[in-house]
Amino acid sequence: MLHDFADRTFEPDEFxxxxxxxxxxxxxxxxxxxxLRLRDLDLSEATFTDCAMDQIDLQGARxxxxxxxxxxxxxxQLRNVGGLGFRLERCNLFAADLTGAPLARANLTxxxxxxxxxxxxxxxxxxxxxxxxxxxxxxxxxxxxxxxxAAALGPCDLxxxxxxxxxxxxxxxxxxxxxxxxxxxxxxxx
Numbered sequence: 001m002l003h004d005f006a007d008r009t010f011e012p013d014e015f016x017x018x019x020x021x022x023x024x025x026x027x028x029x030x031x032x033x034x035x036l037r038l039r040d041l042d043l044s045e046a047t048f049t050d051c052a053m054d055q056i057d058l059q060g061a062r063x064x065x066x067x068x069x070x071x072x073x074x075x076x077q078l079r080n081v082g083g084l085g086f087r088l089e090r091c092n093l094f095a096a097d098l099t100g101a102p103l104a105r106a107n108l109t110x111x112x113x114x115x116x117x118x119x120x121x122x123x124x125x126x127x128x129x130x131x132x133x134x135x136x137x138x139x140x141x142x143x144x145x146x147x148x149x150a151a152a153l154g155p156c157d158l159x160x161x162x163x164x165x166x167x168x169x170x171x172x173x174x175x176x177x178x179x180x181x182x183x184x185x186x187x188x189x190x
Contacts, residue, residue, distance in 0.1 A: 003022060003023075003024050003025065003026050003027065004026075004027045004029070005018070005026070005027065005028050005029070005031055006028075006029040006030055006031070007029070007030050007031070008028075008031045008032070009031070009032040010031065010032070010033055010036065011036075012036050012037055012038065015033065015036060015038065016038070016041065019041060019042070019043065019046075025045035025046060025047070026043075026045075026046045026047070027046070027047045027049070028046070028047070028048045028049070028051055029049045029050060029051070030049070030050045030051065031048070031051045031052075032051070032052045033048075033051055033052065033053045033056055034052050034053060034054045034055060034056065035054070035055045035056065036053075036056050036057070037057040038056065038057060038058055038061060039057055039058070039059045039060050039061065040059070040060040040061060040062075041058070041061045041062070042061070042062040043058075043061055043062065043063055043066050044062055044063065044064040044065060044066060044083060045064065045065045045066065046066050046067075047066070047067045047069070048066075048067065048068045048069065048071050049067075049069045049070060049071070050069070050070045050071065051068075051071045051072070052071075052072050053068075053071050053072060053073045053076055054072055054073065054074045054075055054076065055074070055075045055076065055077075056073065056076045056077070057076075057077040058076065058077060058078050058081060059077050059078070059079045059080060059081070060079075060080050060081065060082070061078075061081050061082075062081070062082050062083050063081045063082065063083040063086040064082075064083030064084055064085055064086070065083070065084070065085040065086075065087075066083065066085075066086055066087070067087040067089070068087065068088045068089070068091050069087075069089050069090065069091075070089070070090045070091065071091045071092075072091070072092045073088075073091055073092065073093050073096050074092055074093070074094045074095060074096065075094070075095045075096060076093065076096040076097070077096075077097050078096060078097060078098045078101055079097045079098070079099045079100065079101075080099065080100045080101075081100075081101055081102070082102065083102065084102065086101070086102060086103060086106065087106060087107065088103070088106065088108055088111055089107060089108070089109055089110060089111070090109065090110035090111065091110075091111050091112070092111075092112045093111055093112060093113050093116050094112055094113075094114050094115060094116070095114075095115045095116060096113075096116045096117070097116070097117045098116060098117060098118050098121050099117050099118070099119045099120055099121065100119075100120045100121060100122075101118070101121040101122070102121075102122050103121055103122060103123050103126055104122045104123065104124045104125060104126065104142075105124070105125045105126060106123070106126045106127070107126070107127045107129075108126055108127060108128050108129075108131055109127060109128075109129045109130055109131070110129070110130045110131065111128075111131045111132075112131070112132045113131055113132060113133050113136045114132050114133070114134050114135055114136065115134075115135040115136060116133075116136045116137070117136070117137045118136055118137060118138050118141045119137050119138070119139050119140055119141065120139075120140045120141060120142075121138075121141045121142070122141075122142045123141050123142060123143050123146045124142050124143065124144045124145055124146060124166075125144070125145040125146060125147075126146045126147070127146075127147045128146065128147060128148050128150070128151040129147070129150045129151070130150055130151070131148075131150075131151040131152070132151070132152045132154075133148070133151050133152060133153055133154060134152055134153070134154030134155075135154055136154075138160070138163045138164070139159070139163050140163070141163060142166075143163070143164060143165065143166050143167040144165075144166035144167075145166065145167075145168065146166070146167045146168065147167075147168050148164070148167050148168060148169050148173070149168060149169060149170040149173070150170075153169070153173060153177075155180065156176075156177045156180055156181065157181070158181065161177060161181065
């Protein structure tokens with residue numbers, strides 16, 4: 001049985017059969033998995049590269065050591081997925097639901113998380129280099145040690161500021177937040 005798939009479009013039953021019959025980790029490159037409903041599927045150790053996965057439903061899926069690289073996951077449902085080592089790099093996750101996602105220590109470099117739901121996600125010590133978090137729901141997310149210094153945070157009200165507790169931000173980001181909230185100008189001492 002093949003374990004490497006490229007340039008394929010899958011139907012839900014066909015995809016489930018491929019996963020069920022796999023004897024070793026699966027690799028999907030430039031595959032079309034849009035709108036597939038794959039709840040609670042075990043995709044441990046699978047790798048997805050440059051795949052179209054908009055509106056995919058992976059709620060409750062097991063994603064231990066699963067990698068998503070340069071994938072388009074706009075509006076994807078990744079609510080309450082499980083598994084350590086789950087990776088997202090350079091992915092477009094616009095309006096994706098990552099509620100409760102286990103992404104502690106994840107390298108989320110280059111991910112677009114605009115308007116994504118990260119409510120209750122474990123993002124401790126994650127790296128957000130080059131990420132866009134504009135409009136992302138980070139309420140109740142665990143952000144202790146999360147490196148947001150090179151991320152676009154977007155507008156920040158008091159609730160959002162409270163949600164950032166424990167995260168690492170740059171002096172420029174802190175200055176911007178203070179200027180927004182207090183409507184003051186922060187200037188260096190001359």
